[in-house]
Amino acid sequence: MRTGARAIVVGLALALTACGGSAPGASSSNSYQGKTIHLGAILSLTGAGGVYGPSSQKGMQLAVDKINGSGGVNGAQLALDVKDDNSDKAQSAQVAQTLIQQGQLLSLLGPTLSNSAVAVHPLAESFKIPILAVSTTGIHIVPDCNYPKTDPCKYVFRDSLGEESAIPADIKTYADQAHPKTGVLMVANDDKFSSDGGKIVQNTVSQYGIQLLDTVQFSKTTADFATPVTKAVQKHPDVIFITSLGGIPAKIMIEARKQGFTGQFLGGNGFNTAVVSKQAGADGKGAQSGSAWYINNTFASNAGFVQAYRAKFSSDPDQFAAQGYAAILILADAAKRANLTFSDVAGDRTKLRDAMESVNIDTPLGRFQFTSDHDVKQTIWIIQMDGNGGFSLVKSVTPS
Amino acid sequence: MDFFIQLFTDPVGFYNQHELLIAQIGINAILAISLFVTFYSGQLSLANAGFMAIGAYTTVILSLYLPFPLPVNMLVGAVLAGLLGLVVGLPVLRLRGVFLAIATIGFVEALRLGVILNVPITGEGQGLKNPTADPLGGIVPILVSLPVLSYLIWRLTRTRLGQAWSAIREDELAASSNGINVPLYKMIAFVIGAVIAGYAGALETHINFFVDPTEYGVTRTIQILTFAVVGGTTNVFGPIVGAVFLTALPEIVRQFASYRDVVNGIILILVIIFRPQGIVGRGGLALIRPKWLPASWSARERPASAL
Numbered sequence: 001m002r003t004g005a006r007a008i009v010v011g012l013a014l015a016l017t018a019c020g021g022s023a024p025g026a027s028s029s030n031s032y033q034g035k036t037i038h039l040g041a042i043l044s045l046t047g048a049g050g051v052y053g054p055s056s057q058k059g060m061q062l063a064v065d066k067i068n069g070s071g072g073v074n075g076a077q078l079a080l081d082v083k084d085d086n087s088d089k090a091q092s093a094q095v096a097q098t099l100i101q102q103g104q105l106l107s108l109l110g111p112t113l114s115n116s117a118v119a120v121h122p123l124a125e126s127f128k129i130p131i132l133a134v135s136t137t138g139i140h141i142v143p144d145c146n147y148p149k150t151d152p153c154k155y156v157f158r159d160s161l162g163e164e165s166a167i168p169a170d171i172k173t174y175a176d177q178a179h180p181k182t183g184v185l186m187v188a189n190d191d192k193f194s195s196d197g198g199k200i201v202q203n204t205v206s207q208y209g210i211q212l213l214d215t216v217q218f219s220k221t222t223a224d225f226a227t228p229v230t231k232a233v234q235k236h237p238d239v240i241f242i243t244s245l246g247g248i249p250a251k252i253m254i255e256a257r258k259q260g261f262t263g264q265f266l267g268g269n270g271f272n273t274a275v276v277s278k279q280a281g282a283d284g285k286g287a288q289s290g291s292a293w294y295i296n297n298t299f300a301s302n303a304g305f306v307q308a309y310r311a312k313f314s315s316d317p318d319q320f321a322a323q324g325y326a327a328i329l330i331l332a333d334a335a336k337r338a339n340l341t342f343s344d345v346a347g348d349r350t351k352l353r354d355a356m357e358s359v360n361i362d363t364p365l366g367r368f369q370f371t372s373d374h375d376v377k378q379t380i381w382i383i384q385m386d387g388n389g390g391f392s393l394v395k396s397v398t399p400s
Numbered sequence: 401m402d403f404f405i406q407l408f409t410d411p412v413g414f415y416n417q418h419e420l421l422i423a424q425i426g427i428n429a430i431l432a433i434s435l436f437v438t439f440y441s442g443q444l445s446l447a448n449a450g451f452m453a454i455g456a457y458t459t460v461i462l463s464l465y466l467p468f469p470l471p472v473n474m475l476v477g478a479v480l481a482g483l484l485g486l487v488v489g490l491p492v493l494r495l496r497g498v499f500l501a502i503a504t505i506g507f508v509e510a511l512r513l514g515v516i517l518n519v520p521i522t523g524e525g526q527g528l529k530n531p532t533a534d535p536l537g538g539i540v541p542i543l544v545s546l547p548v549l550s551y552l553i554w555r556l557t558r559t560r561l562g563q564a565w566s567a568i569r570e571d572e573l574a575a576s577s578n579g580i581n582v583p584l585y586k587m588i589a590f591v592i593g594a595v596i597a598g599y600a601g602a603l604e605t606h607i608n609f610f611v612d613p614t615e616y617g618v619t620r621t622i623q624i625l626t627f628a629v630v631g632g633t634t635n636v637f638g639p640i641v642g643a644v645f646l647t648a649l650p651e652i653v654r655q656f657a658s659y660r661d662v663v664n665g666i667i668l669i670l671v672i673i674f675r676p677q678g679i680v681g682r683g684g685l686a687l688i689r690p691k692w693l694p695a696s697w698s699a700r701e702r703p704a705s706a707l
Contacts, residue, residue: 045658046658046660046661083654084654084657084658084660086650086660086661089608089610089615090420090424090608091650093420093535093607093608094418094420094421094424094651097417097418097419097420097421097535098417098418098421101413101416101417101419102417115612115614118527118529118609118610118612119608119609119610122533122535122609123535123609126535126536139526188525189517189524189525190512190513190517190525190613190614191525191614192525192526192527192612192614194525195524195525195526196526198525199526217517219513
């Protein structure tokens with residue numbers, strides 16, 4: 001069955017190229033003609049990460065279709081194999097190993113969750129296959145995935161905006177404008193994403209003259225937020241920082257307003273989904289966070305992406321779709337310049353890795369280049385909840 | 401089907417592509433053994449995830465700060481889990497049945513939320529990197545440990561100790577009036593279970609690069625209990641079969657894509673309905689028995705240790 005599908009893909013590739021679609025630069029590397037570039041993605045399509053993974057998948061598929069439809073990569077077609085990891089770390093690593101050892105993939109994408117990335121990325125590194133993270137925001141994703149060895153990872157890349165960039169940009173923007181004096185941090189201490197965010201807030205606030213009066217820790221599984229919120233509100237801070245996932249930020253905002261808190265809410269990627277904004281409703285109005293992408297941004301390739309996405313899926317894309325889409329563009333561009341042999345997989349993986357370091361293309365996230373640490377350097381969109389389930393743009397912060 | 405076709409036509413390729421899956425199956429089987437030991441002595445203890453955390457964290461922390469070789473660290477992890485088992489066992493083993501289950505779940509959560517998340521050396525919510533992780537080399541100790549442990553426990557259940565456990569399981573009062581030191585034998589089972597769980601935790605960090613508190617919560621505990629229930633608890637091989645079956649199942653049904661969880665669940669329900677005594681155990685299929693099948697094949701036994 002699988003080889004059948006592959007034959008069809010190759011057949012399509014031949015048919016398309018035979019139709020005379022001359023890809024740019026095709027003349028220089030005819031060895032690509034009729035070949036297939038295999039990519040594998042490990043995404044959380046089910047389980048806790050199931051709210052993010054499907055968006056990434058749609059974005060990736062859109063980009064693959066677009067590239068294949070316009071002549072492929074120097075005539076070679078892209079084939080994307082998406083595997084679900086059930087949001088489970090052990091399954092994520094198992095799937096990654098299976099994909100790697102099948103021996104045809106040139107690169108991996110994912111996994112969706114930071115918690116899985118800590119297992120999958122070092123694995124990819126030890127097998128010397130490039131891996132491009134598309135949605136992970138935690139600390140220790142790149143560059144210091146230095147387990148088990150101590151040198152930085154060479155094969156691990158990320159095109160998603162880390163909390164280490166998003167949260168400080170958000171705090172700086174607010175501090176420049178409102179000059180808050182005091183703050184309280186509310187952090188869910190039982191998952192990596194949230195506690196990473198908390199650590200970043202603790203390390204950042206003093207730079208902007210904000211005194212952290214207290215850090216209130218709570219568990220994700222807390223049913224009633226009245227007690228932790230009271231602890232925070234009774235310190236009368238100017239700002240409450242919230243680093244947590246899912247519906248929790250919304251619950252905290254509602255409870256804090258009920259208890260008479262009138263100050264500002266600041267946070268990270270946990271705020272950035274429409275669901276949270278909707279849940280918080282009027283109580284969340286003005287809650288401010290840093291985001292990797294903004295639907296109405298004016299970058300060269302963004303309008304085309306949004307339009308194509310709406311046409312194909314009849315819904316608006318989100319940050320994760322944009323990051324997935326950009327990831328495929330990045331890999332396609334690297335593959336184009338890598339002089340792949342299509343016979344020596346190990347050699348091709350290393351060539352692709354080398355080419356990825358010099359990617360410089362237009363994506364919906366803006367002009368894209370990796371930093372020397374293989375991380376993203378991009379515009380950060382500071383957004384506020386508008387009280388009606390949406391977001392409004394405060395300003396954009398360009399990378400320094 | 402791809403899964404089985406490859407298993408039989410290309411076993412070497414299968415092994416290479418599924419090493420981590422096989423390793424995880426091995427770890428889960430060892431965890432199932434640890435639960436079996438307490439189960440066999442008639443105690444529904446759900447503390448395994450906690451002891452596992454002790455084994456895992458001890459191994460990683462020792463590897464981070466002290467120059468001892470890995471096997472020593474793993475051994476220390478397992479022994480420490482056993483010592484903690486002794487301490488925890490003293491109060492909780494006075495409880496029976498579902499009360500013991502609740503108390504041990506309480507222990508797991510207290511350890512995770514109270515200790516691990518509040519002691520800086522554990523990395524708190526952020527977890528710890530394991531400097532000695534070796535995902536593919538890690539499979540060897542697992543593949544060696546599993547048969548050794550299952551043989552040892554199987555032999556153990558046939559000794560005087562095992563017979564004492566059986567007696568306690570069947571009727572604690574009768575066992576005690578026959579001169580069996582019930583608290584002592586229960587404690588032995590509890591500590592052995594703790595040591596094995598701690599050892600499994602230590603083995604797991606070796607393939608996982610990372611320890612973090614989310615791994616060792618109630619979900620994990622329930623998962624281990626499921627291995628034993630689905631596999632059957634009449635002898636040590638039941639939980640092992642349960643662990644193999646349940647760990648491999650998500651991969652086997654991967655081809656159903658978005659219906660994977662549904663198919664996974666249906667298979668599980670079918671097994672529980674038709675084999676209430678577990679996959680391994682006496683008797684045939686419950687509920688439905690074709691006419692041509694001798695009556696003696698159908699399950700007459702309800703699970704002995706439903707507690």
